[in-house]
Amino acid sequence: MPKPPQLELEEIQTYNDEPLPWERKEYLKCGLYSIDLKLNDHEKSLKGKDKVQISELFPLPIQYGQFLITDQRNFCLPWDIMTAHKQGLLQRGFKMIKTNIFVDRKRKQDDEPIVCNCKPCGEGEIGCAEECFNRVMFYECSPKHCPCGEQCSNQRFQKKESVKKVEVFKTKNRGFGLRTLVKIKKDQLILEYRGEVISKCTARKRMETKYLHRKSVYFLEYDKGEVVDGAVCGTLARFINHSCAPNCHIEKWRAPNGEHFIGVFASNDIKPGTELTYDYNFITFCGAQEQKCFCGTPKCRGWIGVKHRSTSINARE
Numbered sequence: 001m002p003k004p005p006q007l008e009l010e011e012i013q014t015y016n017d018e019p020l021p022w023e024r025k026e027y028l029k030c031g032l033y034s035i036d037l038k039l040n041d042h043e044k045s046l047k048g049k050d051k052v053q054i055s056e057l058f059p060l061p062i063q064y065g066q067f068l069i070t071d072q073r074n075f076c077l078p079w080d081i082m083t084a085h086k087q088g089l090l091q092r093g094f095k096m097i098k099t100n101i102f103v104d105r106k107r108k109q110d111d112e113p114i115v116c117n118c119k120p121c122g123e124g125e126i127g128c129a130e131e132c133f134n135r136v137m138f139y140e141c142s143p144k145h146c147p148c149g150e151q152c153s154n155q156r157f158q159k160k161e162s163v164k165k166v167e168v169f170k171t172k173n174r175g176f177g178l179r180t181l182v183k184i185k186k187d188q189l190i191l192e193y194r195g196e197v198i199s200k201c202t203a204r205k206r207m208e209t210k211y212l213h214r215k216s217v218y219f220l221e222y223d224k225g226e227v228v229d230g231a232v233c234g235t236l237a238r239f240i241n242h243s244c245a246p247n248c249h250i251e252k253w254r255a256p257n258g259e260h261f262i263g264v265f266a267s268n269d270i271k272p273g274t275e276l277t278y279d280y281n282f283i284t285f286c287g288a289q290e291q292k293c294f295c296g297t298p299k300c301r302g303w304i305g306v307k308h309r310s311t312s313i314n315a316r317e
């Protein structure tokens, strides 16, 4: 059996904003441990340490605890953690997450799903193709309610049908970028852009504090008054750079519970080894102001972000 890599417990993320109960739960679920999130007396006594053992944060049962700590077993890291580790993402303090984290409000739970009028199809046929009115409206069908059942092809985000073989690489002058290792077809969903869903007010606060000296910004408009922040956690989509002549674009799809899926889609067929890019200017990329563009294409406009538009976080409120 191959030896599992030795993972250092990561540096603890600290958040200055007082967390709400569901936010704390969501962070813990996603493995983002923060000293500031745990405020009982025992945890407070741990403050000031750079690194904390998980067993210190969650005291283990008396009889079983010692066994859990000392027992050694081989294990295989899950694919996404392993990939992130190999690409050095863990060291950069970035976590992959499976769903968005809602920081300033609760996730919507039971919105009335919109059901299409497609006819159930025979075995081997594809349901909810181009004519499906949910698809036309950029709504994903609900697995529980769609008349096409298992054959519905309009649940790409929910079925996580993204391109798995992509790779983070270091560019010459634009930080890290993302490229595909496989052929991608026009209109294919490449990746979901996930992160923390925050209000524009929180986004502005973050810009003025913890992101003040950061060169890279990871905000993407989620809904009216809200943005997805992919800086601390998200998917590899947050490594996609801007280009004035891009090969991808962003689409926003409605989820059956009333939330949204933000996706990076292929604008044309893309060959393996090609860097993935989209145009930040055609979607609100709050905060990415006055950055020089180094996309290097003949169509380059010289700047990325919202420099020449009145859509910054401040201007919108």
Ligand SMILES: C[S@@+](CC[C@H](N)C(=O)[O-])C[C@H]1O[C@@H](n2cnc3c(N)ncnc32)[C@H](O)[C@@H]1O
Pocket: 173, 174, 175, 176, 177, 215, 216, 217, 218, 238, 239, 240, 241, 242, 243, 288, 291, 292, 293, 294, 295, 304
């Ligand atoms: C969403 S991040 C993209 C990933 C980023 N390059 C990284 O290393 O994490 C956006 C940031 O990447 C950089 N960037 C993206 N596209 C660029 C471009 N065409 N020219 C210059 N910088 C770019 C800018 O610093 C921008 O704020």
